[in-house]
Amino acid sequence: MKSHGDGESQGPWLPPSRSQQLLGVLSAGLLKVVFVVLASLCAWYLGYLLAELIPDAPLSSAAYSIRSIGESPVLKAPVPKRQKCDHWTPCPSDTYAYRLLSGGGRNKYAKICFEDNLLMGEQLGNVARGINIAIVNYVTGNVTATRCFDMYEGDNSGPMTKFIQSAPPKSLLFMVTYDDGSTRLNNDAKNAIEALGSKEIRNMKFRSSWVFIAAKGLELPSKIQREKINHSDAKNNRYSGWPAEIQIEGCIPKDPS
Known part of the structure; x- marks a missing residue:
């Protein structure tokens, strides 16, 4: 038996009960759901912003515009006015x-x-x-x-x-x-x-x-x-x-x- 000078006595370590284990699992699952929902909301909002900022044009037009950078401009003659x-x-x-x-x-x-x-x-x-x-x-x-x-x-x-x-x-x-x-x-x-x-x-x-x-x-x-x-x-x-x-x-x- 230990004396009081050795500090308070500690009881033996006991593993968490089944209820405690279930509560931990539920808490971890809830955090994952909240994280997925927040990530989905952020992705949707970023997509909305990009849709507002990028002109409404087909990808082919955008790709053509990128390729045409640096090319010489094509000058078109105006339609002659009827006399x-x-x-x-x-x-x-x-x-x-x-x-x-x-x-x-x-x-x-x-x-x-x-x-x-x-x-x-x-x-x-x-x-x-x-x-x-x-x-x-x-x-x-x-x-x-x-x-x-x-x-x-x-x-x-x-x-x-x-x-x-x-x-x-x-x-x-x-x-x-x-x-x-x-x-x-x-x-x-x-x-x-x-x-x-x-x-x-x-x-x-x-x-x-x-x-x-x-x-x-x-x-x-x-x-x-x-x-x-x-x-x-x-x-x-x-x-x-x-x-x-x-x-x-x-x-x-x-x-x-």
């Missing part, structure tokens, strides 16, 4: 834009465009076989009258001559053919058109394609193309004897007054 009357280049603001297109073959009708307005054309239903004429007020740019004159049937040279002569001073006259414009074109009509400056009216043949710009009471600039002709040729024309369409376009200076 008045489908010109390739714009007319100056102090000029009128025009485009004349004769008929071609059986199904391509003549067209007259002025300042991006279709004056005569299939869409308007005001073109026909023969010579089609539009008269425009040079000062205002407004169309005065449009008429088509059949030169294959009927006597229409007289009415066409009067129509041309009735154009008031300071008028622009645009003339285009569709199909035949020469069979019944008489000498008086040729004289009236020749007086306006035509060089080709007396060379017109059966189904010749012809376009002509004239002015009454003013002088047109010498640099603009005013007339063009293409004759029917069964061997060389694309429409089996019908001449192909021809066109002229340009810019006419406006009235400075």
Whole structure:
């Protein structure tokens, strides 16, 4: 038996009871569950943050973007702006834009465009076989009258001559053919058109394609193309004897007054 000087006596060591062992196991399992839940919440939150920060794009796009770093940029030309009357280049603001297109073959009708307005054309239903004429007020740019004159049937040279002569001073006259414009074109009509400056009216043949710009009471600039002709040729024309369409376009200076 030990004396009091040796300290308090200690009882023998006893192993933990079954209940204590079960409590320890439960505590350890609970800690693992809490750890898994917290880790899952953290992973979800990190994923949410990344989803907000990274742009919404497919991985292939992202991979392409990474590969394209360092590559030379590709410059794309802008789409050309449409010009008045489908010109390739714009007319100056102090000029009128025009485009004349004769008929071609059986199904391509003549067209007259002025300042991006279709004056005569299939869409308007005001073109026909023969010579089609539009008269425009040079000062205002407004169309005065449009008429088509059949030169294959009927006597229409007289009415066409009067129509041309009735154009008031300071008028622009645009003339285009569709199909035949020469069979019944008489000498008086040729004289009236020749007086306006035509060089080709007396060379017109059966189904010749012809376009002509004239002015009454003013002088047109010498640099603009005013007339063009293409004759029917069964061997060389694309429409089996019908001449192909021809066109002229340009810019006419406006009235400075």
